[in-house]
Amino acid sequence: xxxxxxxxxxxxxxxxxxxxxxxxxxxxxxxxxxxxxxxxxxxxxxxxxxxxxxxxxxxxxxxxxxxxxxxxxxxxxxxxxxxxxxxxxxxxxxxxxxxxxxxxxxxxxxxxxxxxxxxxxxxxxxxxxxxxxxxxxxxxxxxxxxxxxxxxxxxxxxxxxxxxxxxxxxxxxxxxxxxxxxxxxxxxxxxxxxxxxxxxxxxxxxxxxxxxxxxxxxxxxxxxxxxxxxxxxxxxxxxxxxxxxxxxxxxxxxxxxxxxxxxxxxxxxxxxxxxxxxxxxxxxxxxxxxxxxxxxxxxxxxxxxxxxxxxxxxxxxxxxxxxxxxxxxxxxxxxxxxxxxxxxxxxxxxxxxxxxxxxxxxxxxxxxxxxxxxxxxxxxxxxxxxxxxxxxxxxxxxxxxxxxxxxxxxxxxxxxxxxxxxxxxxxxxxxxxxxxxxxxxxxxxxxxxxxxxxxxxxxxxxxxxxxxxxxxxxxxxxxxxxxxxxxxxxxxxxxxxxxxxxxxxxxxxxxxxxxxxxxxxxxxxxxxxxxxxxxxxxxxxxxxxxxxxxxxxxxxxxxxxxxxxxx
Amino acid sequence: xxxxxxxxxxxxxxxxxxxxxxxxxxxxxxxxxxxxxxxxxxxxxxxxxxxxxxxxxxxxxxxxxxxxxxxxxxxxxxxxxx
Numbered sequence: 001x002x003x004x005x006x007x008x009x010x011x012x013x014x015x016x017x018x019x020x021x022x023x024x025x026x027x028x029x030x031x032x033x034x035x036x037x038x039x040x041x042x043x044x045x046x047x048x049x050x051x052x053x054x055x056x057x058x059x060x061x062x063x064x065x066x067x068x069x070x071x072x073x074x075x076x077x078x079x080x081x082x083x084x085x086x087x088x089x090x091x092x093x094x095x096x097x098x099x100x101x102x103x104x105x106x107x108x109x110x111x112x113x114x115x116x117x118x119x120x121x122x123x124x125x126x127x128x129x130x131x132x133x134x135x136x137x138x139x140x141x142x143x144x145x146x147x148x149x150x151x152x153x154x155x156x157x158x159x160x161x162x163x164x165x166x167x168x169x170x171x172x173x174x175x176x177x178x179x180x181x182x183x184x185x186x187x188x189x190x191x192x193x194x195x196x197x198x199x200x201x202x203x204x205x206x207x208x209x210x211x212x213x214x215x216x217x218x219x220x221x222x223x224x225x226x227x228x229x230x231x232x233x234x235x236x237x238x239x240x241x242x243x244x245x246x247x248x249x250x251x252x253x254x255x256x257x258x259x260x261x262x263x264x265x266x267x268x269x270x271x272x273x274x275x276x277x278x279x280x281x282x283x284x285x286x287x288x289x290x291x292x293x294x295x296x297x298x299x300x301x302x303x304x305x306x307x308x309x310x311x312x313x314x315x316x317x318x319x320x321x322x323x324x325x326x327x328x329x330x331x332x333x334x335x336x337x338x339x340x341x342x343x344x345x346x347x348x349x350x351x352x353x354x355x356x357x358x359x360x361x362x363x364x365x366x367x368x369x370x371x372x373x374x375x376x377x378x379x380x381x382x383x384x385x386x387x388x389x390x391x392x393x394x395x396x397x398x399x400x401x402x403x404x405x406x407x408x409x410x411x412x413x414x415x416x417x418x419x420x421x422x423x424x425x426x427x428x429x430x431x432x433x434x435x436x437x438x439x440x441x442x443x444x445x446x447x448x449x450x451x452x453x454x455x456x457x458x459x460x461x462x463x464x465x466x467x468x469x470x471x472x473x474x475x476x477x478x479x480x481x482x483x484x485x486x487x488x489x490x491x492x493x494x495x496x497x498x499x500x501x502x503x504x505x506x507x508x509x510x511x512x513x514x515x516x517x518x519x520x521x522x523x524x525x526x527x528x529x530x531x532x533x534x535x536x537x538x539x540x541x542x543x544x545x546x547x548x549x550x551x552x553x554x555x556x557x558x559x560x561x562x563x564x565x566x567x
Numbered sequence: 568x569x570x571x572x573x574x575x576x577x578x579x580x581x582x583x584x585x586x587x588x589x590x591x592x593x594x595x596x597x598x599x600x601x602x603x604x605x606x607x608x609x610x611x612x613x614x615x616x617x618x619x620x621x622x623x624x625x626x627x628x629x630x631x632x633x634x635x636x637x638x639x640x641x642x643x644x645x646x647x648x649x
Contacts, residue, residue: 057599096601121604147585171587275598276605277630302605306629457606507617514610515582523606 002363004233007374014377016408019229023264030195031221033202034077034110036228037263038070039193050268053242053288054099057274062099066266069103071187076107078188079180083161085138087112087194090204092131092139093249094118094149097273100165100182101249104140105259109202109221112194113137116204116216119250120145125469125520128152129213130206131159134415140180142166150174198222204415205252207352208453208462216415217352223256223409224264226356230376231261234348235292236321236363243269244285245294251459252352253325256409257294278306282314289318296326298457300333300345301488311340321363323348326458327490328446331369347372349444351432352460353424355409359444372436372444380404382429383438386450389427395438398447402429452546454483456491459524463546466493466527469520473513475503480536482550484529495527496536496549505532538565569593572640578614579636583607593637598630608633615639621646 004010024040025031041049047067054062064072085091091108093115095101101117108115116134118127120142127148131139138161141149149162153176160176167179196202202221206214231237235257243262247253262269270288274280276299285293322337322345329347337345346361349372359381361373375381382391383399392399405425414421424431435447454461463481470479478498483491497513499505510530518526537545542565551558572593580591583603597603603611612628615621623646632642 057596057601144585144588147587273601275596275601275603275630277599277634279631280599305626507613511610511613511617514613518607518610523604526606526610528606528609 002233002236003238004236004362004364007362007365010233010377016225016229016378019225019408023224023228025225027198031198031224032109032112032193032196033221033224033260033264034073034106034108035193036224037106037109037260038066038073041066041263041266042070044266046266049266051263052099052102053268053270054097054102055270055272055274055284056098057280064099064103068187069106069263071189072103072182073107073110074188074191075182075185076104077110077191077193079163079185080108080111080113080138083138083178085111085113085161087196088201089113089137090116090134092116092118092134092136094120094122094127094139094141094145095165096120096142096144097248097271098142098165099271100140102259102271103182104165105249105255106263109196110191110193112196112200114201114204115255117249117251117255118206119248119522121524122148122250122522123518123520124148124151126214126465126522126525128155130216131156133206133213134204134216137161138163140165143168146177196221199412201412203255205255205352208460208465209420212417212420213465214462215417215420217252217411218413218415219355219409220412223355224260225408226378227256227261227409228264230357230360231257231265234346234357234360234362234376235261235294235323237262237265237267237292239267241267241291242289242318243267243292243294244272244288244290245269246272246281246296246299247294247325252355253294253296256355257325276302278303278310279313282311282316285316285319286314291318292321292323293319294323294325295345296458297324297329297333298327298489300324300329300337304333304336305488308340316341319343322346323360325350325357327455328372329370334367334369344369349373349446353411353430354403354407354432355411356407358403358407368439368441368443370445371439372446374442374444379407381444383436383444384427384429384431389429389431392438395440395442398435398437400450401432401434401436401444402426403432404428405430452482452550454481454491454493456483456486456493456524457489461493461525463493465521466495466517466525469517469525470495470497470513472520473516475499475509476513478536478544480544480546480549481527482546482553484553486528492528493525494529494531494553496531496533498533498536540565569640571643572636574618575615575639575643576636579603579611582610582614591636593640594635596634597636597639598634603633605630611639615643619643619647 163180245258349359
């Protein structure tokens with residue numbers, strides 16, 4: 001029997017107060033995620049339970065109990081407080097998946113400061129716009145990434161502290177830099193956790209926008225209420241589980257379900273700080289006897305590509321529940337997992353802005369391969385007409401996924417961007433920006449984005465941001481960026497480029513531009529293909545019509561071209 | 568000194584490593600070590616194809632085949648011989 005039980009019963013009897021009661025939270029009283037992830041678990045008698053089993057790419061292993069997590073997160077908190085960091089300050093985590101990332105996140109929240117995790121593969125421009133927008137006060141990073149911070153720090157007057165977690169003394173520290181060794185400082189037994197409240201800001205995640213620069217999605221400590229109960233019911237986490245969330249905490253899955261929920265539930269989780277390899281992943285599952293595995297369609301398709309033979313080399317019988325997030329999970333992947341693991345991956349749907357799972361295939365319920373599943377109890381989800389923003393009265397029609405606002409982990413705003421936040425709501429519904437249809441059983445079926453945002457391997461990339469960066473390349477005159485289909489990553493970035501006079505299109509030019517974007521923005525944003533063209537399709541007013549290029553890539557009709565220049 | 572391996576090593580060092588990073592050798596894990604991720608692998612593959620006038624099929628461009636300078640050199644040699 002799963003934690004979730006019967007869907008209809010759960011819907012009928014649901015209230016978010018169920019989660020509040022389980023967590024022992026009284027409305028109006030302080031609530032601090034850092035406390036719930038460590039001190040409270042210890043107070044429940046689980047201090048000696050393993051919180052984190054960490055393995056590096058070379059096989060190096062570290063383990064931390066909940067008492068270690070409590071004391072080392074206190075070390076972070078004390079260090080930040082001694083450095084002058086105050087409640088509400090933004091503290092960035094810019095690291096690979098090292099233990100300090102997970103424990104530091106908890107420590108930052110204990111101080112009342114806002115944790116701002118950023119993907120460590122970000123290039124200097126991507127890092128700069130996010131730190132500048134957030135007016136970040138401090139950053140924790142590693143030696144291998146500090147060069148990117150050094151390149152931009154002079155343009156970031158708010159960034160007063162650059163903490164290097166693995167400083168080895170081989171080269172001198174530079175301006176504003178300080179070594180921070182969590183284990184060198186040792187665990188701090190006592191720290192007075194800052195009394196944050198339900199609406200106190202907790203986490204700031206950045207997400208890509210269609211027309212503007214990335215937006216900071218602001219979450220609050222009360223988000224714990226929905227992250228806790230969704231992890232318990234959708235991921236079916238129990239006391240005995242060994243849990244592996246493969247997401248990087250630079251993105252929201254890696255924090256909501258890679259730090260907050262599993263730690264608040266007091267389960268043991270594993271982290272593999274290594275690039276993807278099917279063999280390494282299977283070996284990791286076997287070695288750690290992983291029972292619950294939360295991954296992503298791109299990774300699952302990569303495992304499928306690696307073939308079935310390799311699976312026979314490993315004992316994966318510990319696996320009991322599989323779930324997926326980030327992109328639509330294709331039916332072939334679900335059927336493959338049933339064949340090779342004897343159980344399906346359960347697709348889950350949510351976003352950076354929603355903070356928790358909204359729609360899901362639930363444990364113990366039949367999985368409809370290819371479907372997103374049904375709304376979580378307490379979540380009112382529907383398919384809206386794109387014209388009226390009214391729910392369609394009958395299932396079957398394709399429209400916009402709309403969610404009735406009010407669940408605990410819903411974002412409380414975009415950082416310094418009230419207008420963008422307001423635009424996310426129409427007719428009393430939160431607009432996800434995704435299109436879907438409902439079937440007669442109440443299951444949602446994903447259709448696509450309602451905007452130009454590119455979803456590559458579960459990460460959103462803004463075409464606007466890539467186009468802006470392309471224009472900084474010395475040879476590029478104009479550009480248009482769209483998605484193109486990809487069998488593994490679902491979509492990848494493709495750029496159409498016109499060159500300035502004197503520059504010649506070539507394979508080497510294409511590679512030069514690709515690397516330029518990779519270093520400025522990130523490997524995810526790097527166009528995997530660049531098509532050099534003499535002109536780009538534009539409206540008569542001069543606006544580039546991405547829609548036409550997108551249709552070409554996807555083999556679709558271009559739609560209305562009446563405003564096309566030279567048509 | 569193996570010229571092919573030196574070209575690959577120098578390219579990886581100049582394109583994918585930050586200044587002051589630890590130097591790499593022919594056996595340094597590139598993909599599993601997080602130096603080159605699966606997206607960046609596309610640009611590394613493109614470099615090899617341009618430089619050596621070869622086509623590496625997608626099914627051969629696996630994370631395992633790109634995980635060290637030695638392995639990449641082996642892959643390139645397979646296709647330059649063909």
